[in-house]
Amino acid sequence: MVSSKQQQKSYDPDRAAWLASEIMRHKRLYYAGRPEISDIDYDKLEDELKLLAPNHPVLGIVGAVNIESANSKVTHDLPMLSLDKTYDVKDLLKWASGHEVMGTLKVDGTSMSLVYREGRFSLAKTRGDGRQGEDVTAKLKWVADAIPQIDVVESFEVRGELYCSESNFLSLAEEMQSLGLERPSSPRNIVAGILGRKVHGELARYFNFFAFDVIGLNSFKSEMEKIAWLDKNGFRLPEPRLLKKPSDLEAYLDHVKQKMEEDEIGCDGAVFSYNDLATHEELGATAHHPRYKLSFKWQGETARSKISKIEWATSRLGIVTPVAVIEPVELSGAKITNITLHNAAHVRAYNLKSGDFIELVRSGEVIPKFLSVVTSAVGHCDIPATCPSCRSTLISDDVRIKCMNHHGCPAQQAGVILNWIRAVNVEDLSEKRLQQMIDAGLVSSIPDLYKLSMEDLLTLPATKEKMAKKLFENIQSSKTAPLAMFLNGLGIEGAGQTTWEKLLEVFHSLEKIRKTAVEDIIAIDGFAEKSAQQIIEGLTRQSKLIDQLLVVGLTPEAPISHSDGPRPLDGMSFVITGALSRPRKEIEDLIKKAGGRMVSSVSKATSVLVTNETDSASSKMIKAKELGIKIWSEAELMNQV
Numbered sequence: 003m004v005s006s007k008q009q010q011k012s013y014d015p016d017r018a019a020w021l022a023s024e025i026m027r028h029k030r031l032y033y034a035g036r037p038e039i040s041d042i043d044y045d046k047l048e049d050e051l052k053l054l055a056p057n058h059p060v061l062g063i064v065g066a067v068n069i070e071s072a073n074s075k076v077t078h079d080l081p082m083l084s085l086d087k088t089y090d091v092k093d094l095l096k097w098a099s100g101h102e103v104m105g106t107l108k109v110d111g112t113s114m115s116l117v118y119r120e121g122r123f124s125l126a127k128t129r130g131d132g133r134q135g136e137d138v139t140a141k142l143k144w145v146a147d148a149i150p151q152i153d154v155v156e157s158f159e160v161r162g163e164l165y166c167s168e169s170n171f172l173s174l175a176e177e178m179q180s181l182g183l184e185r186p187s188s189p190r191n192i193v194a195g196i197l198g199r200k201v202h203g204e205l206a207r208y209f210n211f212f213a214f215d216v217i218g219l220n221s222f223k224s225e226m227e228k229i230a231w232l233d234k235n236g237f238r239l240p241e242p243r244l245l246k247k248p249s250d251l252e253a254y255l256d257h258v259k260q261k262m263e264e265d266e267i268g269c270d271g272a273v274f275s276y277n278d279l280a281t282h283e284e285l286g287a288t289a290h291h292p293r294y295k296l297s298f299k300w301q302g303e304t305a306r307s308k309i310s311k312i313e314w315a316t317s318r319l320g321i322v323t324p325v326a327v328i329e330p331v332e333l334s335g336a337k338i339t340n341i342t343l344h345n346a347a348h349v350r351a352y353n354l355k356s357g358d359f360i361e362l363v364r365s366g367e368v369i370p371k372f373l374s375v376v377t378s379a380v381g382h383c384d385i386p387a388t389c390p391s392c393r394s395t396l397i398s399d400d401v402r403i404k405c406m407n408h409h410g411c412p413a414q415q416a417g418v419i420l421n422w423i424r425a426v427n428v429e430d431l432s433e434k435r436l437q438q439m440i441d442a443g444l445v446s447s448i449p450d451l452y453k454l455s456m457e458d459l460l461t462l463p464a465t466k467e468k469m470a471k472k473l474f475e476n477i478q479s480s481k482t483a484p485l486a487m488f489l490n491g492l493g494i495e496g497a498g499q500t501t502w503e504k505l506l507e508v509f510h511s512l513e514k515i516r517k518t519a520v521e522d523i524i525a526i527d528g529f530a531e532k533s534a535q536q537i538i539e540g541l542t543r544q545s546k547l548i549d550q551l552l553v554v555g556l557t558p559e560a561p562i563s564h565s566d567g568p569r570p571l572d573g574m575s576f577v578i579t580g581a582l583s584r585p586r587k588e589i590e591d592l593i594k595k596a597g598g599r600m601v602s603s604v605s606k607a608t609s610v611l612v613t614n615e616t617d618s619a620s621s622k623m624i625k626a627k628e629l630g631i632k633i634w635s636e637a638e639l640m641n642q643v
């Protein structure tokens with residue numbers, strides 16, 4: 003028998019929610035006469051859920067699903083006041099000055115109060131008008147993370163936000179359609195919609211609950227102590243952080259912005275609260291708002307437009323992604339002509355097609371995004387069955403559709419090469435120019451780039467001697483790209499530039515990194531088994547490509563090992579222009595030996611321009627002055643190396 007303490011530790015709301023969902027799905031299939039699994043496998047699902055959440059309502063359902071519950075009104079013991087809000091960072095910083103503050107995500111859902119009597123979940127109320135809400139207890143029993151197994155016997159109240167994530171929304175929309183219900187319009191509206199329904203309360207299992215407050219227990223001195231208690235008892239939290247100074251607040255707002263870009267949880271700002279609870283007591287509340295909390299939102303602007311058509315494009319990993327081309331519309335000062343629709347399931351869930359009138363939103367500097375359908379055109383969405391690039395049959399991979407023709411698909415090949423060009427920073431080689439090289443049959447893989455001659459480049463459209471020379475030199479100089487950039491260019495899933503840099507601190511050469519095993523990576527702080535496996539698999543898969551790149555002359559420089567100590571020009575990039583006192587090759591070697599890197603043209607990323615002609619009017623000189631890049635004479639360089 004497992005003790006309650008151990009059970010609590012192993013409680014995983016995601017697992018419970020998944021089990022409940024699977025049980026519901028198999029029940030439906032069974033009663034529809036189309037069972038997918040054996041009775042034994044079905045019982046296993048129920049047994050596991052019984053262990054995780056013995057009171058889960060799915061376990062009480064007998065026969066076909068048909069649950070009915072109407073909501074009655076209930077009063078809040080302590081009113082649920084709304085929060086004062088600001089759109090101005092200056093106001094926020096002024097309000098916060100002199101206080102330690104807790105920040106949390108401001109999630110767009112329905113505010114709830116959950117009452118636990120003697121440690122057991124007993125009542126769930128919506129916020130309603132703040133004084134009186136609706137009793138939605140039966141529906142909240144379906145929300146796995148609203149009822150963790152709590153190891154306390156006191157009575158208390160937890161407040162938080164019930165919301166529907168983007169990915170759950172896609173499954174929910176599908177299930178609602180199969181039940182013959184109306185298609186839900188957005189994750190933002192669906193929570194209130196389901197809570198208000200008389201039947202199909204079980205659809206609330208697609209929701210999540212973020213806890214942000216606990217009331218009725220007197221032992222807390224700060225917001226962070228409350229959060230620690232909620233965390234210990236298994237509640238899911240809206241990414242709380244303790245913020246001690248103004249720069250912490252600004253960094254947190256950046257974090258929130260990033261969450262908004264990800265678009266998985268509908269958040270539109272952040273909520274801040276003074277950490278010290280004695281200050282809460284002292285300040286109290288106005289008739290409408292507590293004085294110790296403030297919510298921050300970005301001024302969001304919305305616009306409406308019509309979808310002209312939906313275009314599908316294949317990425318380097320084979321994922322076929324939809325983009326809506328819309329009638330041009332102004333939004334926060336920018337003209338918007340197209341907007342991403344994320345994935346195939348998204349298009350299906352909203353039944354998106356040309357002629358639909360949609361609403362877009364842009365808040366903060368976040369990229370504009372699709373918000374909802376205003377009026378739907380007649381007909382059904384059209385999800386492609388074949389790859390727009392190579393015409394091979396697409397497979398369905400969770401919410402996405404995928405082209406599996408990894409070696410023969412032109413769009414994937416172009417994507418792979420473009421990813422390399424960006425990773426090793428080949429300047430002046432745009433996507434368009436790459437496409438010209440591919441169309442001309444000059445390039446079909448990364449190593450092909452390094453086999454290009456000046457003559458080859460001169461055959462490209464609108465390419466004169468000067469441009470061809472520049473391209474040739476830029477491609478050649480990327481042969482010495484630092485090892486981390488080289489590895490990043492291989493496009494291995496689960497590892498970006500910073501991941502490689504971190505790995506190279508431990509494994510100092512390409513040779514060593516190729517011999518690394520999963521266990522070696524897990525041993526490094528911050529690496530999980532899954533990403534370690536992805537890295538090793540990726541390296542193995544790209545082994546042939548690495549060899550080919552070495553054959554065509556790439557010499558990815560390894561970072562210096564600690565025993566060598568740092569070098570004077572580590573991490574700096576150099577451009578040389580004009581005549582110097584000794585051969586250019588000699589100067590370049592000195593720079594490289596001192597840890598510097600040669601690049602052929604001046605850009606924002608260039609560290610130093612080396613020249614003896616400081617009053618020259620060469621284009622490199624003009625650009626360096628424009629960009630405020632350091633200019634060294636040969637003598638100054640010699641002092642450094």
Ligand SMILES: [Zn+2]
Nearest residue numbers: 389392405411
């Ligand atoms: Zn394809």
